[in-house]
Amino acid sequence: xxxxxxxxxxxxxxxxxxxxxxxxxxxxxxxxxxxxxxxxxxxxxxxxxxxxxxxxxxxxxxxxxxxxxxxxxxxxxxxxxxxxxxxxxxxxxxxxxxxxxxxxxxxxxxxxxxxxx
Amino acid sequence: xxxxxxxxxxxxxxxxxxxxxxxxxxxxxxxxxxxxxxxxxxxxxxxxxxxxxxxxxxxxxxxxxxxxxxxxxxxxxxxxxxxxxxxxxxxxxxxxxxxxxxxxxxxxxxxxxxxxx
Numbered sequence: 001x002x003x004x005x006x007x008x009x010x011x012x013x014x015x016x017x018x019x020x021x022x023x024x025x026x027x028x029x030x031x032x033x034x035x036x037x038x039x040x041x042x043x044x045x046x047x048x049x050x051x052x053x054x055x056x057x058x059x060x061x062x063x064x065x066x067x068x069x070x071x072x073x074x075x076x077x078x079x080x081x082x083x084x085x086x087x088x089x090x091x092x093x094x095x096x097x098x099x100x101x102x103x104x105x106x107x108x109x110x111x112x113x114x115x116x117x
Numbered sequence: 118x119x120x121x122x123x124x125x126x127x128x129x130x131x132x133x134x135x136x137x138x139x140x141x142x143x144x145x146x147x148x149x150x151x152x153x154x155x156x157x158x159x160x161x162x163x164x165x166x167x168x169x170x171x172x173x174x175x176x177x178x179x180x181x182x183x184x185x186x187x188x189x190x191x192x193x194x195x196x197x198x199x200x201x202x203x204x205x206x207x208x209x210x211x212x213x214x215x216x217x218x219x220x221x222x223x224x225x226x227x228x229x230x231x232x233x234x
Contacts, residue, residue, distance in 0.1 A: 037225075043208060045161075045225040091160065105151070105223060107160040 002027050002096045006108035013082050013115055021077045021111045023092030029053075033095040034068065034075045039110070040088040048090075051075065082115045089113070120144055121213045123226035130201055131234055138196045138229045140211030146191035147213035151223065152184075155208040167194045201233040 003026040013019045025034065036048040049059065051068050059066050063080045079086055092108040120143040130136050140150055148169050153161040165186050167173045173186035183205075185197040194213075198205050210228040 042227070043210075043230070044227040045210065045212075047225070050222075104163065107162075109160045110158075112158075 002029075002094060002104070002106050004092050004094050004106055004108035006090075006092055006111050008111045009109070010112040010114070013113070015084060015115055015117055016081050018078060018080050019082050019113065019115075021079075021090050021092075021113065023075045023077065023108060025073050025075065025092070025094045027094060027096050029096045031097070035093040035095065035105075036066065036075075036077050037091045037093065038088045039091060045091070048077075079113075082113075084115050084117060087113055087115045121147075121211065121224045121226040123209075123211055123229050125229060126227060127230045127232075129232045129234065132202055133200055135197055135199045136201055136231060138198075138209055138211075138231075140194045140196070140213065140226050142192045142213040142215070142224070145213075145215040147194075148191065148216050149214045150188060150194040151212045151214070152186060152194075152196050153210045153212070155210060155228075157208075161210060164196075198231065201231070203233045206231055206233045 005024045008022055011019060032053045034051045038046040038048055049066055056068050056070055065078045067076045089110045089112050091110045094106045095103055097103045122141045122143055124139045128136055150167045152164045154164050155161045163176050164179045165173045165175045167186045167188040169188045169191050175181045183199055188194040208228050208230050210225060212223045212225045214223050
């Protein structure tokens with residue numbers, strides 16, 4: 001079964017703290033893609049990162065970093081020195097292939113991040 | 118990056134009426150568009166996959182006669198909620214995939230909030 005688990009429903013931090021959002025996935029595919037999206041209160045999904053299953057290099061983009069560990073099927077997301085503008089719901093997603101062609105995007109249940117002053 | 122728009126952004130309607138939501142890819146041609154539904158504080162659930170010029174593929178449990186999808190051109194897909202009921206109130210999000218850029222590419226619209234009274 002293809003599944004994405006975000007065990008943290010809600011996280012509250014104080015501004016400037018570092019915070020890690022967990023994502024664990026399940027898939028039978030050997031080739032797949034993992035994503036993180038940000039959904040601010042306005043509702044629009046903002047693409048953050050895409051990682052394919054063959055690329056286990058960790059990535060850093062400004063205050064954001066991602067740790068992809070295939071051995072534990074995890075793709076965790078860390079925000080360094082969090083800011084109030086980081087407050088949003090963050091979704092982890094898995095793109096996997098359908099038998100017979102095509103693919104699907106399965107989302108986790110999201111983690112609500114609240115950054116307070 | 119690629120832009121996808123949705124119209125309207127918010128709609129309130131009476132029970133029993135039909136509501137049409139448009140999804141447009143503004144700067145690319147989308148051979149495939151996806152329709153998602155998101156209940157408050159929940160994840161995005163794929164409703165259907167819409168391919169230009171052919172019938173949409175609906176996910177299990179989604180009534181195709183209730184949620185009519187038309188993908189008449191490479192830049193426009195419409196979702197019509199027929200005979201809407203209060204339980205159809207939700208946040209509907211579309212995404213579009215360009216023919217180039219890889220199968221993992223999907224650009225999301227800003228969403229449409231539907232409230233059925």
